Amino acid sequence: METAKHKSIELITNTEVLNVEGEPGRFTVTLLRKPWYVDIDKCTGCGACVEVCPIIVPHQWDRNLKPRKAIYALFAQAAPLKYVIDRERCIECGLCMQACGLDAINLSQEPYEEQIEVGAIVVATGAEVFDPSPMTRYHYGDSENIVTNMEFERICNAAGPTEGELVRPDGKHIHSIAFVQCVGSRDLNYNPWCSFFCCMASVKGGRLVMEHAPGAEVLIFYNDLRACGKGFEELYQRSVEEGIQFIQAIPSVYENRTTRNPIIVYEDPRSGRMVQKELDLVVLACGLQPSPSTRDIRKKLGLKRDSYGFIKERHPIDGVAETAFKGIFIAGICQGPKDIPDTATHGSASAAKAGGFLSGGSSSTISKRSGNEKDDSS
Ligand SMILES: Cc1cc2nc3c(=O)[nH]c(=O)nc-3n(C[C@H](O)[C@H](O)[C@H](O)COP(=O)(O)OP(=O)(O)OC[C@H]3O[C@@H](n4cnc5c(N)ncnc54)[C@H](O)[C@@H]3O)c2cc1C
Ligand code: SF4
Ligand code: SF4
Numbered sequence: 001m002e003t004a005k006h007k008s009i010e011l012i013t014n015t016e017v018l019n020v021e022g023e024p025g026r027f028t029v030t031l032l033r034k035p036w037y038v039d040i041d042k043c044t045g046c047g048a049c050v051e052v053c054p055i056i057v058p059h060q061w062d063r064n065l066k067p068r069k070a071i072y073a074l075f076a077q078a079a080p081l082k083y084v085i086d087r088e089r090c091i092e093c094g095l096c097m098q099a100c101g102l103d104a105i106n107l108s109q110e111p112y113e114e115q116i117e118v119g120a121i122v123v124a125t126g127a128e129v130f131d132p133s134p135m136t137r138y139h140y141g142d143s144e145n146i147v148t149n150m151e152f153e154r155i156c157n158a159a160g161p162t163e164g165e166l167v168r169p170d171g172k173h174i175h176s177i178a179f180v181q182c183v184g185s186r187d188l189n190y191n192p193w194c195s196f197f198c199c200m201a202s203v204k205g206g207r208l209v210m211e212h213a214p215g216a217e218v219l220i221f222y223n224d225l226r227a228c229g230k231g232f233e234e235l236y237q238r239s240v241e242e243g244i245q246f247i248q249a250i251p252s253v254y255e256n257r258t259t260r261n262p263i264i265v266y267e268d269p270r271s272g273r274m275v276q277k278e279l280d281l282v283v284l285a286c287g288l289q290p291s292p293s294t295r296d297i298r299k300k301l302g303l304k305r306d307s308y309g310f311i312k313e314r315h316p317i318d319g320v321a322e323t324a325f326k327g328i329f330i331a332g333i334c335q336g337p338k339d340i341p342d343t344a345t346h347g348s349a350s351a352a353k354a355g356g357f358l359s360g361g362s363s364s365t366i367s368k369r370s371g372n373e374k375d376d377s378s
Contacts, residue, residue, distance in 0.1 A: 004079035004080055011079065017030075017031060017297060018030040024120075024325070025119050026117065027119070031113065031116065032113055033113070035111055036085070036109065037106060037109050038083050038104050039104045042104035043102070043104040045082055050072060052095040052096060052099045054093060054095065055069055055070035056068075061075050065151065065161040071083050071085045087107075120328070122328075123298070127288040129287070129288060130286040132148060138183065138284055143254075145260060147282070148284050149179075149283055149284065155168070155169075168281045173280075175280055176280045177281045177282070178220070178264050179206060180283070182223040184287045185288075191287055193287075193336075195337045198285040198287060200226075202283070203244070207244070210244070218245065219245045221251050249266040249267055252266075253282050253284075256278060263277065288337045290309035290310050290334075294311065303323050311334050313335055320346065329353050330346075330350060331346050331349075
């Protein structure tokens with residue numbers, strides 16, 4: 001939101017980077033500006049068009065837990081807060097045009113290409129969350145009460161499908177919950193790395209459930225609980241004292257077809273006995289992995305990948321915000337898993353490095369970029 005208001009920042013949204021050419025300090029970036037079908041200079045985000053639109057589809061932003069219309073704003077804090085039309089769903093009934101007093105809707109907008117000149121580039125395209133569907137032990141997709149951490153985030157969010165009320169997708173209040181850690185992470189069959197944020201995100205989620213529903217039963221099944229970071233060990237200890245049960249076991253999950261409750265099955269690490277427990281909700285703490293979008297931009301820029309597919313930094317200690325190409329920097333989880341504080345630190349480092357480069361200050365990058373180099377990776 002602050003970025004959108006900053007007088008020195010121009011936000012170019014709904015746009016794809018098609019190509020980058022040139023040399024450090026003078027890059028020509030070719031953009032594909034996609035149509036909004038709404039004139040965003042006129043649109044005030046009043047929402048009158050949404051009221052009248054007859055098309056209702058699941059909202060992907062809310063992990064399909066909430067509906068949206070064919071004309072919609074991506075989410076409540078979107079910057080800029082402007083409306084866009086999903087042309088694949090729009091039936092061109094024209095009701096939104098009649099409702100818009102500012103004549104902002106324009107169904108005949110077309111995509112167009114544009115070139116801009118920039119001195120430096122910071123890639124901050126993020127990562128994607130692991131899809132647990134192939135892991136049959138969790139029966140994700142068989143039960144609406146076995147959800148991913150991404151879906152749980154939306155359930156907890158005040159602007160989410162339940163407006164922050166802690167109810168599961170079938171409407172029942174959540175009084176017992178289990179988080180299953182390392183789903184898709186630290187697993188040689190899927191991704192071997194630690195995704196870094198998920199242990200503490202589940203501790204935070206568990207605490208939230210206890211705040212909303214005092215006396216709630218919260219179980220966290222972990223592999224090794226990773227509470228590294230300032231104040232995190234203390235938060236973990238406090239959570240143990242306040243009643244969150246941390247169980248070192250890798251469980252299986254399936255649904256009780258009668259109650260629709262998930263049942264978690266695990267070997268109790270103390271007694272060695274198999275235990276079955278029926279709960280209101282199970283959250284799979286899915287990890288992070290390189291996204292197709294980051295792979296695509298990495299290839300367009302001719303950047304190297306690390307052995308996992310994240311963008312490779314110039315040096316793991318004194319060059320984490322830089323790439324091997326002068327003038328091209330990286331920030332956030334496109335370089336590897338991080339939580340928000342580490343992402344912010346990384347972003348600040350990248351911005352400082354890019355600023356130093358643009359002002360002619362020292363830069364320790366090692367080689368000149370030579371166009372869209374062929375990459376060995378998939
Ligand atoms: C379920 C979940 C819960 C989490 N909870 C916590 C938590 O409680 N605390 C915490 O500290 N961290 C948490 N994290 C981690 C946190 O989300 C990340 O650290 C942070 O989002 C990383 O920021 P980023 O900007 O690098 O990437 P992202 O947040 O992924 O942002 C990348 C952006 O780039 C855009 N983009 C992608 N490709 C392109 C392209 N080609 N062109 C233009 N734009 C593009 C994307 O649309 C996106 O907006 C959580 C993560 C998940 C998945
Ligand atoms: S398109 Fe018109 S009616 Fe819809 S939000 Fe924008 S200004 Fe309001
Ligand atoms: S942060 Fe925790 S849950 Fe996430 S991958 Fe690492 S150990 Fe597993």
